[in-house]
Amino acid sequence: MFVLAHGIAGRADLPIRLPWFFAGAAAVLAVSFIVLAVGWSRPQLAGSPQRALFRIPRALEVLCGAIGVFVFFVVVYAGIFGAESPSGNLAPTAVYVGFWVAIPFASLALGDVFRLFNPWRAIGRATGWVASRAEMPEPLEYPARLGRVPAAAGLFAFAICELAWSAGTEPGPLALLMLVYFVVMLVGMSVYGVEPWVRNADAFGVLFGLIGSLAPLGRGDDGRVVLRAPVTGAARLAPVAGTVVLLVVAVGSTAFDGAKESALFNDIAQELQSTFRSLGFGIGTALELAFVVGLIGAILIVGAIWALGVAGMGGPVGWRERSRRFAHTLIPIAAGYLVAHYFSLLAYNGQDLWRLANDPLGNGSDLFGGADSRIDYGIISATGIWWIQLCALLAGHVAALVLAHDRALEVYGSARAATRSQIVMLVLMVAFTFLGMWLLSEALDL
Secondary structure, rough: OOOOOOOOOOOOOOOHHHHHHHHHHHHHHHHHHHHHHHHHHOOOOOOOOOOEEOOHHHHHHHHHHHHHHHHHHHHHHHHHHOOOOOOOHHHHHHHHHHHHOOOHHHHHHHHOHHHOOOHHHHHHHHHHHHHHHHHOOOOOOOOOOOOOOOHHHHHHHHHHHHHHOOOHHOOOHHHHHHHHHHHHHHHHHOOOOOOHHHOOOHHHHHHHHHHHHHOOEEEOOOOOOOEEEOOEEEEEEOOOHHHHHHHHHHHHHHHHHHHOOHHHHHHHHHHOOOOHOOOOHHHHHHHHHHHHHHHHHHHHHHHHHHHHHHHHOOOOHHHHHHHHHHHHHHHHHHHHHHHHHHHHHHHHHHHHHHHHOOOOOOOOOOOOOOOOOOOOOHHHHHHHHHHHHHHHHHHHHHHHHHHHHHHHHHOOOOHHHHHHHHHHHHHHHHHHHHHHHHHHHOOOOO
8 A cells, every 4th residue: 555655754752751741731722721720811812803805816715726637637637648667657645645735835924725625616717607697597405404504515535535545546547536526516517506605514624614714814704815813713704504514524534544553553454454354355455445434433522522622611502513513623623633733744755746736747848857856854853843743733723622612602601600610611721732742653654
């Protein structure tokens, strides 16, 4: 099974022992909780000021969409007609590094940038413009009860392709899956309309948009780009069904990507593989099924932690409504996990995109003179990566505490009741932080 290396150049030489990292992380979260309880007595985030900057010209939006469509089909073409080796073909690195990792990182700084370059949205809007001239029937109303559940299902399918299915990282099958997803998006947009579909059913558009809500740049109600305090965009999001499911899948799949490198999971995977082999599956298929079971298990564990935390808060609204109202607090956790787990992949393997862009088919071409470029593993040390990963985890969970406390002031009506409810949320954040740190320690072979 081909797996993109996460770029760890060597064993991390930590300045202090791992248990002290755990203790320090717990202390940071506890101090953050106390500061919020003492100094934050009324909700502020949803109504925080934001400054309008400019409106993105329609021509620029069209250009960005065209670029997105062009890049998409270049990657598909490379996957189908290029070299079969994943390391020599543009498609796997473009999808699993340039798309899956680089875009969320950019979203944290610049907001929902994928919306501008989204290839299926661009074609859907162009088709819609043509259809409006031809007086085609109006699209159906998107079912509100479905919410973002289709996006969660799409994200889960992507996680299987990336983490459990060996052919998912091969150029040819990957390119075909890209086309299948593209067609599904076009069909969905034709039935329910472009914006309702991409806001709810597009796995990547929804997830990247949620991560972009943490950025200091966003879109105002009038469509203009606005400057705001970081994280406050998440507090403005309307509760939508399926958001918790989507974010739990995002956190759980990222957690599994780290857990599958641990000795503990290797033992479990061997047992599961033996079980599936006894049922008549081949050795390769049995291992893939074991990984799927592990992925589902990781998602269920994250979902159980969240469900227990929400149940423990109690309050004037029911569990389901409470979970939906606090769903946005999972966004910085998902972002923190993503940055912590994939930073080294972007720092190292991201450099390889230049070489592959020069020789996308792996046939020896050199389009821009950079086909001989190599990855510089000295750009940052493994210890430096650990510090960045740790800070990303802590920042994500502190941000989640801030969002949760502010929302609790809205839901519970008083500072005392809100603080009491957030004791459980503090425990929840400590649990997520410790889980993330343990996964990182396993990946770094500490």
